[in-house]
Amino acid sequence: MNGVEVKDYLIDFQKGSLPEVVKRELEFNAKITLINTIIGPRRAGKTYFLYQLIRGLDKSIVLYLNFEDTRLSTINFKDFLNIVSLHVELFGKEPEYALLDEPQNIDSWERGVRSLFDKRKFKIILTGSSSKLLSEEIATQLRGRAIKHLLLPYSFKEYLKSQSFKVPSLLTSTETAGLRNQLNNYLSLGGYPEVVKSDNVNEKLKILESYKELIIYKDVIERHEIRAPFLVKFLIDSLITSFAKEFSVNSFFNTLKSRGVKVSKKSLYTYLGFIEDSLSIFLLERFSPKLKERRLAPKKVYLCDNGLAYRQREELGRLMENAVLLELKRLQDKYPLTELYYWKDYQLREVDFVLKEGRRVTQLIQVTNAEDKINLNDREVVNLLTASKELKCNQLTVITWNYEHIEKIGTKRVAFIPLWKWLLE
Numbered sequence: 001m002n003g004v005e006v007k008d009y010l011i012d013f014q015k016g017s018l019p020e021v022v023k024r025e026l027e028f029n030a031k032i033t034l035i036n037t038i039i040g041p042r043r044a045g046k047t048y049f050l051y052q053l054i055r056g057l058d059k060s061i062v063l064y065l066n067f068e069d070t071r072l073s074t075i076n077f078k079d080f081l082n083i084v085s086l087h088v089e090l091f092g093k094e095p096e097y098a099l100l101d102e103p104q105n106i107d108s109w110e111r112g113v114r115s116l117f118d119k120r121k122f123k124i125i126l127t128g129s130s131s132k133l134l135s136e137e138i139a140t141q142l143r144g145r146a147i148k149h150l151l152l153p154y155s156f157k158e159y160l161k162s163q164s165f166k167v168p169s170l171l172t173s174t175e176t177a178g179l180r181n182q183l184n185n186y187l188s189l190g191g192y193p194e195v196v197k198s199d200n201v202n203e204k205l206k207i208l209e210s211y212k213e214l215i216i217y218k219d220v221i222e223r224h225e226i227r228a229p230f231l232v233k234f235l236i237d238s239l240i241t242s243f244a245k246e247f248s249v250n251s252f253f254n255t256l257k258s259r260g261v262k263v264s265k266k267s268l269y270t271y272l273g274f275i276e277d278s279l280s281i282f283l284l285e286r287f288s289p290k291l292k293e294r295r296l297a298p299k300k301v302y303l304c305d306n307g308l309a310y311r312q313r314e315e316l317g318r319l320m321e322n323a324v325l326l327e328l329k330r331l332q333d334k335y336p337l338t339e340l341y342y343w344k345d346y347q348l349r350e351v352d353f354v355l356k357e358g359r360r361v362t363q364l365i366q367v368t369n370a371e372d373k374i375n376l377n378d379r380e381v382v383n384l385l386t387a388s389k390e391l392k393c394n395q396l397t398v399i400t401w402n403y404e405h406i407e408k409i410g411t412k413r414v415a416f417i418p419l420w421k422w423l424l425e
Contacts (some may be wrong), residue, residue: 001079003086005071010083010090013064018051022162022193025330026151030097030123035113035142038127040151041279041304042219043211045193046127049151050099053125063087063095063122067105077112084116098122104129110142117145127151129219129278150279150333152326153305154191156183156423162196167424176420180402183420187319190307208307212236219278220271231256231263232271239281239301243309244318244325246298247283280304282329287341287354287361287391300342302326316401317369320419321352324367324399327423328353338362343391349383354391361393367419371402376416385412397422 026049028036038046047066054062063084065072075083088094098116103109103126116122126146154162165182168175189195192211195204216236221229238252249268256263275281281304286297302325303309309319325340332338337358343351353365366384370376376398384396396414405416 001076001082002071002074006075006083007086007090009069009071010063010087014059014091018055019048021048021052021055022154022158024049024052024151024158025155026149026333028147028149030125032120032123035117035124035126035146037146037148038125038151039129039148039279041153042129042214043192043194044151044153044304046151047101048193050101050125050127053097053099057097060091060093061096062099063097064099064101065103066101067109068102075106077106077108077110077115080112080115081119084122094121096121096123098124100124100126102128114142117142150329152191152330153307154186154193154196155327155330156186156191156323156420159186159191159196162193179420180418183423187306187316187323188313189310190305192305192307195307204307205310208310212240212308215275215278215280219280220274224274226271226274228263228267231261231267232275235268235271236275236280239275240303240308241312242301243303243312244321245301247301248298280308282325284325284340284342287343287356294341297344317367320369320399320401321367323419323423324353324365328355328365343387345386345390349379349386351383351387354387354393361391363395363397364388364391364393366398368398369401371400373403373405376400376403381409381414384414385409388412 024045026038030036038049040046050064054064065083067075084095100113103113106112113124113126116124160167160182163182167179171179189201189204189208192207195207198204198207216233217229220226220232220236226232235252239247249265249272253263253265253268276283282302283299284302285294285299288294288297302322304326306319306322309315309322313319328340332340339356341354341356343354343364351364352367354361355363355365364384364387366380368377368380380398384398388394388396394412396412398414398416399419399422400416402418403416404418404421407414407416
C-alpha cells in the first residue's frame with residue numbers, strides 16, 4: 001500500500017464536496033451485524049447512491065473507498081484495517097461506516113471485508129457489479145452475513161424527480177397528457193442517470209451505445225476471458241432484439257449452425273449465464289408447478305433498462321412490458337418472498353406476469369398499449385381469465401396506456417389501469 005497516496009485520497013474525500021443527487025427509492029437499515037451489498041448493472045447510479053447515504057452523515061465518521069480511484073490501486077486485502085488506522089490518525093476518530101465502492105477490483109477483497117466485519121465496529125456497505133458480488137467467494141467468506149439490495153436505473157418516480165416534474169394530487173386533462181409525455185420519453189430512452197441528464201437525443205444514443213459496449217467487453221468478455229467475442233456480441237444483440245419475448249438457446253444454436261458457426265450449446269448457456277450475472281438482462285421463467293418444466297421451457301428476456309432497446313424505441317407495447325417487469329423487480333427486492341413468472345398454456349394463450357408467494361398465486365398482470373376500450377384486444381382479457389381459472393387467482397390487472405376502469409366479467413373483476421398511474425402507485 002502506498003500510504004502517501006492513500007492519505008491524499010482520504011483527505012480529498014473529507015474536504016471535498018459531494019455532488020447533487022436524485023434521491024433514490026431504495027432504503028435499508030445499516031447494521032454492524034450485517035454487510036449490505038448494493039448490486040446492479042453498470043451506470044445504474046450505485047456510487048451516487050452512496051453519496052446520498054453520506055449526505056445524511058457526519059463525513060468524519062465515514063470511510064469511503066472508491067476502488068476505481070488509481071490512488072487505491074496498490075491496496076491489497078491485508079490493508080483494509082491499516083486504512084482504518086490512517087483514518088484515525090488523520091481525523092482523530094474511528095469511522096462508524098465503511099462504504100466500499102467496487103471492492104471487487106482488489107484481489108481477495110472479500111477477505112479484507114471479512115477483517116472489517118470481524119471487528120464488529122463498522123456498518124459496512126458494498127457496491128459493485130453483480131457477477132463478482134454474487135460469486136462463490138462471497139458465499140464462502142461472508143455466508144449468512146451479507147444481504148443484497150438491487151439498484152436499477154431510475155424508476156419512473158425517480159425520473160420525474162430528475163426532471164423536477166411534480167405530480168399534483170388532482171390532475172387536469174392537460175397535466176395528465178404532460179405526464180404521459182414524460183412517460184413516453186422515459187420508455188423510449190430509459191432511466192440511466194447519465195442519459196436522463198443529457199439534453200441532446202444524439203448524445204443520449206451515443207451514451208447508450210457505449211453502455212452496451214461496456215456490458216459486452218468489460219462485464220462479459222474481459223471479466224470471463226472469453227475467446228470468442230463475436231459470439232458474445234451476437235448473443236447480446238439477439239437478446240436485446242428479443243426483449244419482452246421468449247428466447248431459446250436451442251433456436252439460437254440452430255441459427256448459428258445454419259450459418260456455419262461452430263459452438264456447443266453448453267458454451268452458449270455459459271455465455272448466457274455470464275450476461276445474466278451482469279444484471280444487464282433478466283430471464284423470466286414460464287410458470288409451472290413442476291420445477292423441471294420451468295427450467296426447460298423458453299424464458300422471456302427483459303432488459304435492465306429500456307434505454308438498451310434504443311433501436312426499437314417505437315415498439316410501445318414491448319417497452320411498456322419491460323418497464324412493468326423492472327418495477328416488479330424493485331417490488332421483489334423489497335418483498336423477497338415474491339416470485340415472478342409468465343404464463344403460457346398449450347394453446348399459446350399467454351399472460352405477461354404471474355406473481356406468486358409461497359404456494360399461492362397472488363396476482364396476474366397483462367400489459368397492453370391500448371388507449372381506450374375500443375383498442376383493447378379481447379384476447380388479452382380472455383387469456384387473463386383463462387389463467388385466472390387455472391391458477392385460482394382473482395386479482396386481475398390489465399395495465400394500459402390510457403384506459404382506466406374496473407369491469408366485472410362473469411364472476412371476475414378486472415382492473416384496467418394506465419401505466420403512468422400504476423408506476424406512480
